[in-house]
Amino acid sequence: MNSFGVTDKGKVRSENQDSYIVERCDKRKSVVAVICDGMGGAKAGDLASQLSSKAFVSRVFETLISPRFFIGNQEKLLRESCDDANGVVYEYSRFDPNYNGMGTTLVGGIITKRKAFLVNVGDSRAYYLTKSEIKQISKDHSYVEELVAMGAITREEARTHPKKNIITRALGVDSSVKADYFEQPLHMGDGILLCSDGLSNIVTDAEMLDAFRRYNTPEKVCEYLLNLALDRGARDNVSVVLVKI
Numbered sequence: 001m002n003s004f005g006v007t008d009k010g011k012v013r014s015e016n017q018d019s020y021i022v023e024r025c026d027k028r029k030s031v032v033a034v035i036c037d038g039m040g041g042a043k044a045g046d047l048a049s050q051l052s053s054k055a056f057v058s059r060v061f062e063t064l065i066s067p068r069f070f071i072g073n074q075e076k077l078l079r080e081s082c083d084d085a086n087g088v089v090y091e092y093s094r095f096d097p098n099y100n101g102m103g104t105t106l107v108g109g110i111i112t113k114r115k116a117f118l119v120n121v122g123d124s125r126a127y128y129l130t131k132s133e134i135k136q137i138s139k140d141h142s143y144v145e146e147l148v149a150m151g152a153i154t155r156e157e158a159r160t161h162p163k164k165n166i167i168t169r170a171l172g173v174d175s176s177v178k179a180d181y182f183e184q185p186l187h188m189g190d191g192i193l194l195c196s197d198g199l200s201n202i203v204t205d206a207e208m209l210d211a212f213r214r215y216n217t218p219e220k221v222c223e224y225l226l227n228l229a230l231d232r233g234a235r236d237n238v239s240v241v242l243v244k245i
Contacts, residue, residue, distance in 0.1 A: 001113060003031050004218035005241035006226050010198060010234035017045035017104075018196050018239040019053045025110075028064045031243050032057055034108025037124050037196040039170065044093075044102035051092060052085035052104045052171050059084045060110065074117035075181050078109055082119055082171070082179040089172025103170035106179070107138055107194050111243045116192045119179040122167045124239075125200050127208060128184050129191040134209040137182050137192075141169035165197070191218075191244045195225075198236035202229050218242035 003024070009016035017038035024031055036053045038045030059081040063069050069077075085106060093099045105122025118126050120138040123145075128135045139145065143166040147153045153161060171177055184192070191212055203225055211228075215221045222240045229238045 001031055001111070001243060001245055002218050003033065003241070003243040004222050005033070005035075005239070006222045007237065007239040008226055008230065008234070010237050011230060012233070012235045013237055015043075015046055016237045017049055018198065018237040019046075019049040020194070020239050020241050021053050021057045022241055022243075023057055023061055025061060025064050028110075028112070030064070030110050030112045032060050032064070032108070032110055033192075033194060033241050033243060034106060035124050035194045035196055035239050035241055036104045036106050036171075037122065037198070037237065037239070038102065038104040040099070040102030044099045045104070047092070047099060048089050048102040048104040048172050051088050052106055053108075055085040055088045056081045056106060056108060064110070074110055078117060078119045078181060079179055082106065082121060082177070086171045086177045087175075090175055093172060101173070103172040105167065105196070106171050111186070111192050113186065113188075113245055115186055116182075116184040118182045118184065118192075120182075121177055121179045122170050124194070124196045126182070127193040127195070127205070129193055129209060129212045131189065131213055134205050134212070136205070137184055139180060140167075141180075142167050159201070186245050188245055191242055194241040196237060196239040198234065198238035199225060199229055199240050201236065202232050202234065212242075218244050
């Protein structure tokens with residue numbers, strides 16, 4: 001497996017509130033990856049995303065390398081890791097009034113050669129890619145996603161809706177949060193792409209697929225997609241991680 005990640009503050013924002021981590025776990029022949037997109041003011045959003053990404057990966061990685069970890073416990077591990085990340089951000093916000101109300105999205109998990117185990121909270125996304133298709137694995141926790149689900153607007157209308165950035169679930173806002181869990185079977189040549197909404201709001205699924213088809217390495221795919229977003233003005237922070245089997 002090859003993996004790569006990149007993040008940029010974009011063309012408008014003065015701070016980068018996104019964070020990502022990609023770690024190889026050789027003992028379990030897997031990759032642990034996460035992207036977080038912070039909110040709550042420049043310093044608060046940046047801190048929330050960094051705290052949550054580090055807490056999440058730390059719990060996942062330490063458990064994976066433990067001799068007590070059993071294959072089949074991935075869902076339990078990922079949910080508990082989200083709980084850890086949520087607790088760290090929530091307690092920090094209560095400790096310091098300057099960080100009151102801060103929060104972050106999170107998408108990430110464990111990717112092996114045969115399957116991806118993923119969780120998400122908020123509107124940062126996970127995609128499954130092959131040479132012939134792209135599929136969004138995660139489901140946005142957002143106001144416009146609820147409108148789409150009700151049939152009030154179409155998927156295309158959601159892309160330009162004035163309230164598309166309103167999320168309905170985030171880490172660190174409350175003492176507890178429910179993460180969604182997904183499993184995706186994988187085969188040689190497939191990819192798992194994680195991204196913040198700074199990418200998905202400005203680059204289409206078809207363009208992500210085109211980049212995956214065009215370039216052989218995760219590094220080239222990620223850099224191409226980032227540059228595409230930057231060329232279009234990138235009004236938000238942009239982060240993308242790709243793990244290719």
